[in-house]
Amino acid sequence: MPANEFTLIARYFSAYGRGAAVELGVGDDCAILALAPHERLATSVDTVVAGRHFPEESLPEDVGFRAVAAAASDLAGMGARPLGMTLALTLPEADELWLHSFSQGVAAAAVALELPLVGGDTTRGPLTISVQVLGALPAGKALLRSGAQVGDGVYVSGTLGDAGGGLAILEGRYQPEPEAAEYLERRFFRPLPPLALGALLLDTASAAIDISDGLLADAGHIAAASGVRIEIDRECLPLSAALQAHPDREQALAWALSAGDDYELCFCLPEGSAVPRGCTRVGAVLAGAGVVCAGAEGLVRGYQHF
Numbered sequence: 357m358p359a360n361e362f363t364l365i366a367r368y369f370s371a372y373g374r375g376a377a378v379e380l381g382v383g384d385d386c387a388i389l390a391l392a393p394h395e396r397l398a399t400s401v402d403t404v405v406a407g408r409h410f411p412e413e414s415l416p417e418d419v420g421f422r423a424v425a426a427a428a429s430d431l432a433g434m435g436a437r438p439l440g441m442t443l444a445l446t447l448p449e450a451d452e453l454w455l456h457s458f459s460q461g462v463a464a465a466a467v468a469l470e471l472p473l474v475g476g477d478t479t480r481g482p483l484t485i486s487v488q489v490l491g492a493l494p495a496g497k498a499l500l501r502s503g504a505q506v507g508d509g510v511y512v513s514g515t516l517g518d519a520g521g522g523l524a525i526l527e528g529r530y531q532p533e534p535e536a537a538e539y540l541e542r543r544f545f546r547p548l549p550p551l552a553l554g555a556l557l558l559d560t561a562s563a564a565i566d567i568s569d570g571l572l573a574d575a576g577h578i579a580a581a582s583g584v585r586i587e588i589d590r591e592c593l594p595l596s597a598a599l600q601a602h603p604d605r606e607q608a609l610a611w612a613l614s615a616g617d618d619y620e621l622c623f624c625l626p627e628g629s630a631v632p633r634g635c636t637r638v639g640a641v642l643a644g645a646g647v648v649c650a651g652a653e654g655l656v657r658g659y660q661h662f
């Protein structure tokens with residue numbers, strides 16, 4: 357007999373819900389999560405669709421991991437402490453091999469990012485995966501897009517452009533050495549948004565955003581929300597060893613500026629602030645509007661869904 361939706365939920369999605377904040381997880385009308393006194397709830401949802409957010413032929417385990425990480429990235433961008441997540445899943449059929457592998461990826465991300473799976477929804481239709489994340493923010497603190505001040509430095513975490521390179525490999529547009537290929541594909545499928553860095557920045561950063569659409573586009577959201585101009589220096593962009601080995605530096609820089617899928621942070625710090633480990637200064641906040649980057653005039657900024 358084919359499994360019904362409750363069997364599928366029990367089999368694949370009910371075992372990853374334990375966490376310090378979880379009072380009630382999968383199985384009732386709502387989950388119940390506890391906030392500490394003086395904390396507030398931060399929440400965000402992101403959907404991923406085959407062929408648009410990941411190649412159709414991706415391994416289900418990678419799809420599951422990536423969907424959770426992409427959603428968790430917004431908690432990092434806000435400085436929120438992860439509490440838990442819910443998963444809304446629309447499936448064309450009850451393919452248990454697919455579900456087993458997918459749920460392993462979700463579970464791996466749940467552990468890595470400390471986001472217990474506390475609830476969700478399972479329906480039939482074209483494959484669509486939505487992850488809602490729940491986080492906690494201390495009273496009066498949050499990393500908003502709107503606080504950048506003229507004179508601040510602009511920083512990013514980690515390295516940029518790796519996922520763009522990974523997608524190019526998956527789509528047959530780039531063939532590096534096997535070691536670089538493995539690293540770049542992993543950066544596409546297994547991003548780890550820097551949640552601890554987000555929380556650390558709550559006391560120092562004037563503004564922040566997670567980089568999902570590419571540095572130029574996402575820095576543009578800070579510039580617009582803060583009423584400032586941001587200048588990015590292409591030569592300062594942090595590139596991984598794998599991208600530095602790219603024979604065409606222009607292509608590597610283009611990925612770092614505009615391919616997106618990085619799930620790193622872009623943030624602004626007042627002059628003289630200590631720079632967190634693993635972060636790089638890439639530009640400055642000036643009076644005016646928009647994002648300027650010499651040498652990047654022709655690049656498309658941000659992924660357009662419509």
Ligand SMILES: Nc1ncnc2c1ncn2[C@@H]1O[C@H](COP(=O)(O)OP(=O)(O)O)[C@@H](O)[C@H]1O
Nearest residue numbers: 399400401402427429430433565566567568569
């Ligand atoms: N259908 C919608 N209804 C209400 N708010 C939405 C909807 N789609 C997006 N938003 C909100 O618009 C803002 C920008 O969305 P998006 O670009 O997806 O942000 P992010 O890159 O952080 O995921 C966010 O605050 C998001 O919550």
Ligand SMILES: Cc1ncc(C[n+]2csc(CCOP(=O)(O)OP(=O)(O)O)c2C)c(N)n1
Nearest residue numbers: 402407408409410411568569615616617659
């Ligand atoms: C097959 C495939 N093609 C293209 C991309 C590139 N891409 C798709 S959506 C996107 C931006 C982020 O997605 P969005 O739904 O806008 O997420 P949000 O900004 O809301 O977090 C990027 C860079 C991809 N990840 N996979």
Ligand SMILES: [Mg+2]
Nearest residue numbers: 400401402403
């Ligand atoms: Mg979104």
